[in-house]
Amino acid sequence: MNKSLSLRKICIIRDGIPLIEIDHEVAAGEILSVMGPSGVGKSTLLAYLTGNLDPVFRGMGEVLLNGKDITGLPPHKREIGILFQDDLLFPHMSVGENLAFGIPRGGSRVERHRKIENALSDVGLVGFSNRDPATLSGGQRARVALVRMLLSDPKALLLDEAFSRLDAELRAHVRELVFRVVKERNLPVLMVTHDLEDAKAAGGPIIELESYSKS
């Protein structure tokens, strides 16, 4: 099976003017870094991939995940995970409830509980299940967000400046953790960043987006 995230001749247009063009195949376990100054439309590209493109934009081209065309699918059927620069843990749920939210339906209560406990212990957060996410440190919250995303069993991962809010030391640590996990799982990853450090650490191909509006 061809495990990859392939972006075929994708072009996002606003008011008849092309904003972003990209044509690339991200292999399993590979991290594609998409770089460019802010305002160039990096997040718009991710919105197109997750199926949340604002109607002021128009997207063309196909998105194939493991050979299947997912371009027309609603967001919840795409099986693409995403991490933002904010952890976006749901503030009304406990850490465990946030993780349970990510686990696909099915399985007994005990099984789901075990999954949560295992996932928490994988990232060194044993016993955090009942905690209020607001009481966690930034690094802990980032790890919970990562685990929540992984528990939903995505087939590809998008990173939207995912490390830019963390301070330097924590940043390298979380980045290393994320990269290690996606390689273990052999996921194709598309990372949007404005930081060359991130792109270098990813060790994959780098695409520079240019601003059409300025040229």
Next chain:
Amino acid sequence: MLRFLPAVTLFAMLGPVIAGLWGTVLPAFGHLPAAGLMGPSLDPFRTLMDWAGLTSASRLSLSTGLIATSISLAIVVMFVAGWSGTRTFRLLERLLSPLLSVPHAAAAFGLAFLIAPSGWIARLVSPSLTGWDRPPDLLILQDPLGIALIAGLVVKEVPFLLLMTIAALGQAQPRRSLMVAQSLGYGRVTGWLKTVFPRVYDQIRLPVYVVLAYSMSVVDVAMILGPSTPPTLSVQIVKWMGDPDLAMRLTGAAASLLQLALVIFALALWWGGERVIAWLGRIWIETGHRGQKEASIRVISLGLGSISSLAVLLGIAGLAVWSVAGFWSFPNSLPDAITWKNWDRHGPAAFQTFGETFIVAGVAVGLALVLVLGCLEAEHRSGRPLSRRGIWLLYLPLLVPQTAFLPGLQTLLLNIGADIGRAPVIFAHLVFVLPYVFLSLGDPWRSWDTRNATVAGALGTKPWGVFWRVRLPMLTRPILTATAVGIAVSVGQYLATLIIGGGRVATLTTEAVALASGGDRRAIGVYGLMQTLAALVPFALALTIPTLLWRNRRGMHE
């Protein structure tokens, strides 16, 4: 299904207004088949012209509306210009916010109990300052110029406009503009008026129009504080509509159209006034005046703002004291005896009315929440936000005077043989509850971070799952606040309940206002206090429920 909700909402809001106006136009031109009258004819307008009170009633409608709106706006603008960003400002803001929910009728009764010749103020200064040992024979309430009526409107519209202004300030970034102006040597008030006010006014223009239209055509406050011979035009319309002689309805309908024309005229006048003020303002800006004597403006605006809020607070205290007053001789400041007898006598009936009030409010607010949340969700999913025209449509039911379409709606319902009673009253309340719930919930709903929806969707959650499991719980607080706003609006409805209910639906407001003419202050105290509580308690709950519900979730209280 969701796609149709905006249309359904629009229909629920504007359908009754348009139908009511239609139901007014027909009898105004002599067409009332139910009474065996066939039009078209101009007789209703001739009868209206023959009414001796017409000139003064029309003048009163214009003067109370324009003066009350101008004074309220002036107090709010001067106060915000002089004090925004200070601790005093936040203090008065906190004091005024709950006053917003106090029903107009209760505030009017409270004010009447304060300023009447035998009211609290006269008692406090008598006989030491005035030498009165019995209530003076002064026409303070129901004065022919409508001064008491204007005062009653101002004390209620100041909190409304202030909160609308504060909401508008959030988008205008006043701090930076003010800092620049002050660094150029402008005084605080002058700097604010020249740099921030134009942007803020653009945001509060529609609420100001609502205040103007409302003040011109209000019925319950006018029955309590306004002149009676002749009364204001809107009060007279209600009298004609309630006349056993069905032919009087024709005159009433003609008067309704006149009231509508007067409101349109006043709105046009105000619109013209805005242009003149803008023109003068530009000249003033060009002069480069840095501002003088600002201290006095600050002191005066603070004084007026405080008096306005104290008037309502003391008024409610007055209602409470009268509700437990036994014999209370003049000029004693407090009752000679405290008794529960008033509550024994009026309490049981009042509590029963309380139940009816909450059935009507509960159903109306429940429907409004379903429609508003549906519209906002549809807006979110289609990615098309409400246009400027959409916002005008939201305000439309609040701009058309109630006396112009509610009597017509009742006539129409009678003509087609529909039953009047609780269900039509609920739908009539919905006309007014919907816009307020929408306005209260819209901003917090839209400022919710939609990346939460992206994350939830990427985790495999369907759109409705995101709605129920993520968005609604995260927005508990604004949803409960909007519910409280809706309940307060419904509880305060007088005309919609009276006219569409055909006298068969009694809420705390209709009962309280009905007591006005009798002048039984103890009964008014009981009903007025209950009415205030019915509107205030939901607000208290909207504040406490999220605190309890999310007590272990710090992220929900930021």
